[in-house]
Each structure stands twice: as C-alpha cells, then as structure tokens.
Amino acid sequence: MVGKKSGRALLREEGLERTDNNLELSTWPVVNMINQKNYYTEFLKRDDQYLAYRAPQEEERNRMVREARDKDRALAQGLPTDGTSEQPEDSAMDEGGGTIGPRDDYASKLIVLHVGSQNLRIGLGTDALPKTVPMVIARKWHENESEEDGGEPAPKRLKLDGAVPASALPEKWFGDEFANQYQTMCSELRTRMRLNKRRVLPNTKELVVNYNRRTPPDVISEHNDVNRIDWTEIPPNPNNAPQFFTGHDALRIPEKSNPRYKLFWPIRNGVFNERDYSNRNQIYHDISKIFEEAFKNQLGITRLKDLVNYRCVFIIPDLYERTYVTTMLDILIRDLGIGKVCLQQESLSASFGAGYSSTCVVDIGAQKISICCVDEGMCIEDSRINLKMGGADVTETFIKMMLFDHFPYGEMNLKRRYDFLLAEELKSKYCSMDEGTVTVLSQEFFLRASGQDTRKYYFKTYDETMLSVMGFFKPSIFDNSRKLEGRRKIVPRSVDLYDGSPNDPQSLAQLAVIEAASGKTPAVNGAVETPALTATPSRPAPYNLLSRLNETELTPRSSVAGSPAPEGTPNPDRDTPMGDADSQPLIFRDPVLEKIKLAEERDKVLPVIPLDAAILESLAQGARGEDRKLRDFFGGIMLIGGGSKTPGIGAFLETRLRELRPFYGKEILVGPPPREFDPQVVCWKGGSVFGRLSSSGNDSWISRGEYDVLGSRLLNNKCMFVW
Known part of the structure; x- marks a missing residue:
C-alpha cells in the first residue's frame, strides 16, 4: 500500500514546480500608475514650449551675442564700433535658415511681393516704387491662344444667318440682350445729364457711327x-x-512665331486659374517660374541659393482661400528657398502705405474688387467683400461698345497679344467717369503688329468712354459667362483636418453679397439686405439648450431613441429612428455634410453686385451698429488699384453714396491715397513699410526651419489675422 504523498512531491513529479529562478518574463520596465490626486504638468502651458514662439527669441539672443562678439573683436583690433562694417555674404545662419546680421541689412535683404490677376509687383525694401511685371508665362504649344476654338475672337461675335455679311451689322454681333442694355444705359445717361443741366446734342450717335x-x-x-x-x-x-x-x-512674342507659344495666366479673378489648366502641379510650376524670372531680371538675384539670406513680405487677399495661401507659402519657402516669409493682408497693407488708422479700402483690380474696413491696424472680418469683376471687364465692355458703334478696326480680337495691349492702352487713355467728357471727340491710335506696317486709325467717341466704366454700378453689362468655368476642378477646397468640413474664411458681408447675387435677397435702397445670421461661419454659434425645446410648448421632445422595430421589418435608413406611428420621425442631420453642400452652393454663385451696394454692405458690417464708427468709415473711403485711376470715378461714387444715404451726406468722402501716391502701388508700399519694422518684436515671420518641422500649422500662431 502506497503512502500519501506531500504537495511538494506532487509538484516535482508532475513537472509543475517553478524552476525559472525568479526571472521576469520581459525586460521592459514596468511603469506604476500615477496618483491622480497629486500630479501636475506644465506641458504646453508656457510660450517657450512652442517652437513658433521659441525660435524668434533664440534668434534674437543669437543676434545679440553675435553683435557683442563683433564689438569685442573690433575693440581688440582698433576698428570703429558704430556698426558701419559690412556684413559678409557668407555670414552664419540661424536655425530657421535666415541670416543673423545687423538691422541695416533688413531693408536691402527684404523682398515685397504683391501678386495680382494681371500684374505682379515686386521690389526690395530699399526701392521707392516696385517693378511691375505681367503675371503671365508663354510656353511652347501647338497653337497660340488666338487660334484656339477655331479662331473664335474675343469679345465673342454671334454668327449671323442670311445673305447680309456679318461685317455690315456690328449692332447684331453681341446679341439683343447686350444691345438693349446698351441702349437703356445711353438713355439713362442722357436723362441724368439733362437733370444736371448739361447740354445734350441730338443725333450724336449717328455722327459717331457715320464717321467711324x-x-x-x-x-x-x-x-x-x-x-x-x-x-x-x-x-x-x-x-x-x-x-x-x-x-x-x-x-511681345509674334503671333505667327515658329514654334508657336501660348499664354498662360496662372491667376484668374484672384484665385488659381482652373479654366485654362488641366493639372494642378502645372499651375504651381508656372507661378514658381514667374517668381524666379522676376527675381533674376528685376531684383538681380541670379542664384536661387542666395534667397536663403532674404526675407519676403507676401501680400494676400483679405478674403483669402487657405489653399491659395498655403500653396504660395510652399512655393516661396520650399521651391525657391527664401529664408523667411511674412503674410500680410491687402487692406491692412494699404492702410500702412497710406498712413490711415481707420479707413474703408476699396481695391479695384484687374479682375476682382476687394472691399474691407480697417480699424486700428486690424481688418474687420465681417466687412470683407470680394467681387469677381474689375478693370478687365471694363476693357472688354469698352471694346464691345466701340465695335457696336462701327469701330474702324472691326477685326479687334482681345485674344491676340497686340490687340490686348492696344485695348488696355485705349481704356486707360480715353475712359472717364466725368460727365463733362461725354461729347463727340475725335481720337486716334496706332496699330502695330509683328510683320505688318503700322496703321493709324481715326475714330470718334461719345458716351462709350463713360458707360463702360458704369458697368461697376450695373454689372449685368459685363460678360460673366465664363468666370465660374472650371471652378474646383483641379484645386480642391480646404477642409478641416478633423471633421472634413470646409474651413475657408467667410464674412457676413460676403454672404449677403452671395445671397443678393443669387437673387434670394433683393437690394434694399442700394444696399444688400443682410441675411439673418448669428455668427461668422469660422466662429460657430454657441450651443443653446433652449433651441431643443418646442417653441409652442416648454416640454422637452420625446426621446430620440425610438421603440425597437419588430424582426423582419425593413429599415433602409439607419439614421432615422423608428418612432410612433402617429408622430413624424426625427431625422438625424450630418452637420459636416450640410456645410459641404452649403459651400458647394455658394461656389455656384458668382459674387457680383453693384459697387455702391457692396460698399454700403461692407460699411454696415464693419461699423457693427455703432453710428460714430459708421460715420468715421464714411469719411475715410479710399480707392486704390488700377481701376481707381479712371478720372472722375471717386466723385461719381461719392455722389452715388450720397444719393443712397442722404443722412450721411456731409460725412461721405471718397478719395485716392494721400500725398498724390500712385493707387496701384499702395499695397506694395504698405508691405515694404511693415517689413522694415524691427523684427525683434515681430513674431509673424515664418522661417525655413520652423516650416520644415510644422508646415502650414505654423499659420495658427504666426498670422496676425484669424487663420
């Protein structure tokens, strides 16, 4: 009989005894749980923990150390210590990639860029005025722009049927709608001139047509x-x-060149030109090449690697698109290699250049009009307006009106380069908003084309010179048919990183303009009726619990979670709870999807309304109901841009605003920039003034090192405006 065995013996015989020598199963250290009652952290609670704040301070500290070291070296060598020694070209660079040098080098190493739809203005901080370069690139192509679409000219002529040749009927070239609008504007102008006690001669149109x-x-x-x-x-x-x-x-490339070249304008109406491009990378590459050639030919910077020693102030639109800004920043820093870049809004730069602290800036460009109220060095967000019309529309309308009145050069085609330059010259020379110039005047021009003899034309003008500019106040006369063509085709909309909703900035004034342009909100006394909105889309309204209560009864709604459906009951819509049979089911709404649909609907509307109504809407949103501030803005309306150089446009706009707001007649004042400054370069000059300020207290510079680490996320901390 076998005796009873102990437990230790059983473990040894069964092989269950532990023989691992008390070794741990893993060498990974075991972290004990923290005591949640007593713990504290300083993570992201101080400014010096942000790279965007810490890098400028380190750069300034390194600069001070360098200056002290240079001063000690100069004292030891017996050299002057007043800082007159020149900075060597191969000076040391800081962590961000910029040069650490004396403050005197800031202006000579400062580049100011202002990109427009038609022109690029570029210059150094030491320049009094910028250089103007057309924002265009010509590439080898199988045909030029005037040979596309079967050689269809611009402005587009209608094809006439019948035995009568089209050249004999210029009145029928542009359709009945244009003819009726043109005749209506002529009648309104004659009536206005009679009310202003101006002499209106009969049969003036016939005299002009017969002479031409x-x-x-x-x-x-x-x-x-x-x-x-x-x-x-x-x-x-x-x-x-x-x-x-x-x-x-x-x-200046000849039209019949061998090989053919085609013009590409990468910027249209203030945004990327998606109509003439089929590849997004090609747009970026063309912009980079235009900048690079401008640096070489206009600034004398022949080597791109020297750009690491330069700073750049880049002027962006007031109501910008995030994709546009981030792309331009990527081109300047990564493609071209500029050391530091600072972003500045157009209206704020204009206020810097003009020296105004409170003003309403109306920038009439070639293809867009930007309106914004500036108060104490900040652009008022809800007052920003961007209209997709400008001086190019005036040029096209002026040529259409001249051709309608039997212009002697009936073959004018704005797609041809020399005709485009001729049209711009005629507009700048003869167009005016002064009613005193509305009379029969004899004019002349020279037509110069490559490979042809120069032709001198004689013609007469009457009211075309004023009615074409009147399109700013009656934009239906403009041809807006192709301005939205290709929109969002190759350049996607900027969306939020977390929920995917559109995050481009909006303003109450721009939303009101879109509502009026779509026909949903009519104009009231010349101004746009503001839609009932509570906050800017970039700043969502706070959650209100009372909004979930019924308006008629103060009892909460029934529970969202409905009764479970019986088995086998089809329920295709999973987002719709199965409620009671007699009650309407509640439908869940996706806020992100609603924002996307709303943004898509806005993109289908062309923001074009009369200029005076847009200014009144911007002023109303900028004043925010304060009468004193509204009167200040009325007295500081400043016209800038190339379109503002039209003679008499300021006085005419001032008269229109006084007619629409008679109670503010004494306060309304519309004028150009002070000191007879060129209105085309005010924005550039303001960027130059801002860039020459001391950078020690300016945290808005984005360096290469910071951008390589954080990318466009830096803009949240670097921009002086709400990003």
Missing part, C-alpha cells in the same frame, strides 16, 4: 514709325527656342 464707318486708316512704313515695338526674338531653329517666356517678353 467711312474713315480709312493711314499706313505708315516701319522705318517711319519712331515708336515701333521691339518684338521678342525667336531663334530661326525651332529646336533652339526657349521653352518659356515670362513677363513683357511673353506679351
């Missing part, structure tokens, strides 16, 4: 033309021809 119809041009040989144009030379061998031209050289 029968006057032939004079032919001038090339050697007798003292103002002949130097066209861009193309090598005889097409294989040796450059791949692209930029700026003025691109506009």
Whole structure:
C-alpha cells in the first residue's frame, strides 16, 4: 500500500514546480500608475514650449551675442564700433535658415511681393516704387491662344444667318440682350445729364457711327514709325527656342512665331486659374517660374541659393482661400528657398502705405474688387467683400461698345497679344467717369503688329468712354459667362483636418453679397439686405439648450431613441429612428455634410453686385451698429488699384453714396491715397513699410526651419489675422 504523498512531491513529479529562478518574463520596465490626486504638468502651458514662439527669441539672443562678439573683436583690433562694417555674404545662419546680421541689412535683404490677376509687383525694401511685371508665362504649344476654338475672337461675335455679311451689322454681333442694355444705359445717361443741366446734342450717335464707318486708316512704313515695338526674338531653329517666356517678353512674342507659344495666366479673378489648366502641379510650376524670372531680371538675384539670406513680405487677399495661401507659402519657402516669409493682408497693407488708422479700402483690380474696413491696424472680418469683376471687364465692355458703334478696326480680337495691349492702352487713355467728357471727340491710335506696317486709325467717341466704366454700378453689362468655368476642378477646397468640413474664411458681408447675387435677397435702397445670421461661419454659434425645446410648448421632445422595430421589418435608413406611428420621425442631420453642400452652393454663385451696394454692405458690417464708427468709415473711403485711376470715378461714387444715404451726406468722402501716391502701388508700399519694422518684436515671420518641422500649422500662431 502506497503512502500519501506531500504537495511538494506532487509538484516535482508532475513537472509543475517553478524552476525559472525568479526571472521576469520581459525586460521592459514596468511603469506604476500615477496618483491622480497629486500630479501636475506644465506641458504646453508656457510660450517657450512652442517652437513658433521659441525660435524668434533664440534668434534674437543669437543676434545679440553675435553683435557683442563683433564689438569685442573690433575693440581688440582698433576698428570703429558704430556698426558701419559690412556684413559678409557668407555670414552664419540661424536655425530657421535666415541670416543673423545687423538691422541695416533688413531693408536691402527684404523682398515685397504683391501678386495680382494681371500684374505682379515686386521690389526690395530699399526701392521707392516696385517693378511691375505681367503675371503671365508663354510656353511652347501647338497653337497660340488666338487660334484656339477655331479662331473664335474675343469679345465673342454671334454668327449671323442670311445673305447680309456679318461685317455690315456690328449692332447684331453681341446679341439683343447686350444691345438693349446698351441702349437703356445711353438713355439713362442722357436723362441724368439733362437733370444736371448739361447740354445734350441730338443725333450724336449717328455722327459717331457715320464717321467711324467711312474713315480709312493711314499706313505708315516701319522705318517711319519712331515708336515701333521691339518684338521678342525667336531663334530661326525651332529646336533652339526657349521653352518659356515670362513677363513683357511673353506679351511681345509674334503671333505667327515658329514654334508657336501660348499664354498662360496662372491667376484668374484672384484665385488659381482652373479654366485654362488641366493639372494642378502645372499651375504651381508656372507661378514658381514667374517668381524666379522676376527675381533674376528685376531684383538681380541670379542664384536661387542666395534667397536663403532674404526675407519676403507676401501680400494676400483679405478674403483669402487657405489653399491659395498655403500653396504660395510652399512655393516661396520650399521651391525657391527664401529664408523667411511674412503674410500680410491687402487692406491692412494699404492702410500702412497710406498712413490711415481707420479707413474703408476699396481695391479695384484687374479682375476682382476687394472691399474691407480697417480699424486700428486690424481688418474687420465681417466687412470683407470680394467681387469677381474689375478693370478687365471694363476693357472688354469698352471694346464691345466701340465695335457696336462701327469701330474702324472691326477685326479687334482681345485674344491676340497686340490687340490686348492696344485695348488696355485705349481704356486707360480715353475712359472717364466725368460727365463733362461725354461729347463727340475725335481720337486716334496706332496699330502695330509683328510683320505688318503700322496703321493709324481715326475714330470718334461719345458716351462709350463713360458707360463702360458704369458697368461697376450695373454689372449685368459685363460678360460673366465664363468666370465660374472650371471652378474646383483641379484645386480642391480646404477642409478641416478633423471633421472634413470646409474651413475657408467667410464674412457676413460676403454672404449677403452671395445671397443678393443669387437673387434670394433683393437690394434694399442700394444696399444688400443682410441675411439673418448669428455668427461668422469660422466662429460657430454657441450651443443653446433652449433651441431643443418646442417653441409652442416648454416640454422637452420625446426621446430620440425610438421603440425597437419588430424582426423582419425593413429599415433602409439607419439614421432615422423608428418612432410612433402617429408622430413624424426625427431625422438625424450630418452637420459636416450640410456645410459641404452649403459651400458647394455658394461656389455656384458668382459674387457680383453693384459697387455702391457692396460698399454700403461692407460699411454696415464693419461699423457693427455703432453710428460714430459708421460715420468715421464714411469719411475715410479710399480707392486704390488700377481701376481707381479712371478720372472722375471717386466723385461719381461719392455722389452715388450720397444719393443712397442722404443722412450721411456731409460725412461721405471718397478719395485716392494721400500725398498724390500712385493707387496701384499702395499695397506694395504698405508691405515694404511693415517689413522694415524691427523684427525683434515681430513674431509673424515664418522661417525655413520652423516650416520644415510644422508646415502650414505654423499659420495658427504666426498670422496676425484669424487663420
């Protein structure tokens, strides 16, 4: 009989005894749980823990150390210590990639860029005025822009049926709608002139039409033309021809060149040109090439690696798109290699350049009009307006009106480069908003084309010079048919990183303009009726618990969770709870999807309304109900941009505003920038003034090192405006 065995013996015989020598199963250290009653952290609670704040302080500290070291070295060598010694080219760089040098080098190493739809203004901080370069690039192509679409001209002519040739009926070229609007505007102008006690002669239109119809041009040989144009030379061998031209050289390429070149304008109506491009990278590449050639030809910076020693103030629109800003920043820092970049809004730069602390800036550009109220060095967010019309629409309308009145050069085609330059010259020379110039005047111009003799044309004008600019106040006369073509086709909309909702900034004034342009909200006394909104979309309204209560009874609604459906009952809509049979089921709404649909609907509406109504809407949103501030803005309306150089437009706009707001007649004042400053370069000058300020207290500079680490997330801390 076997005796009873102990437990230790059983473990040893069964192989269950522990023989691992008390070794741990893993060498990974075991972290004990913290005591949640007594713990404290300083993570992201101090400014020096942010790279965006810490890097400028470290740079300033390094600069002070460098200056002290240079001063000690100068004292030891017996050199002057007043800081007059020049900074060497191969000076040391800080962590951000910028040069640490004396403050005197800031202006000479400062680049100011103002990009427009038609022109690029670029210059150094030491320049009094910027250089103007057309924002265009010409690339090798199988056909030029005037040969596309079967050679269809611009402005577009209608094809007439019948035996009568189209050249004999200029009144029918642009359709009945344009003809009726043109005749209506002529009648309204005559009525207005009679009310202002101005003499209106009868049969003036017939005099102009008969003269333009029968006057032939004079032919001038090339050697007798003292103002002949130097066209861009193309090598005889097409294989040796450059791949692209930029700026003025691109506009002076002969139409029949071998090989053919096509013009590309990467910016249209203040945004990326998605209509003429099929690839997003090609847009970015063209912009980069235009900048690079401007640096070489206008600033003398021949090597891109030298740009690491430069700072750049880049002027962006007031109501910008995030994709546009981040793309431009990526081009400047990563593609071109600029050391530091600062972003500045157009209206704020204009107030800097003009020296105004409180003003309403109306920037009439080539293809967009920007309106914004500036108060104490900040753009008022809800007052920003961006209208998709400008001086280019005036040029096209002026040519259409002249062709309607039998312009002697009936073959004018704005797609041809020399005709485009001629049209811009005629508009700037003859268009005016002064009623005193509305009379029959004899004019002349020279037509210069490559490979042709110069022709001198004689013509007469009457009211076309004023009615074309009147399109700012009656934009239906403009051709707006292709402005939204290709929108959001290749450049996506910026969305939030977390929920995917659109996050481009909006303003109450712009939303009111879109509502009025879509026809949902009519104009009231010349101003737009503001939609009932409680907050800017960029700042969502706070959650209100009372909104969930019924308006008629103060009892809460029934529970959202309905009764479970019987088995086998089809329920295709999983977001709709199954409620009672006699009660309407509640439908869950996706706020992100609603924002996306709302943004898509806004993109389908072209924001174009009369200029005076847009200004009144911007002023109303900028004043925020304060009468004193509204009167201050009325007295500081400043017109800038190329379109503001039209004679008499300021006085005419001032008269229109006084007619719409008679109670503020004494306060309303519309004028150009002070000191007879060129209104086209006010924004650029303001950026130059801002860039020359001391950078020690300016935290808005984005360096290469910071951008490589954080990317566009830096803009939340670096921008002086709400990003």
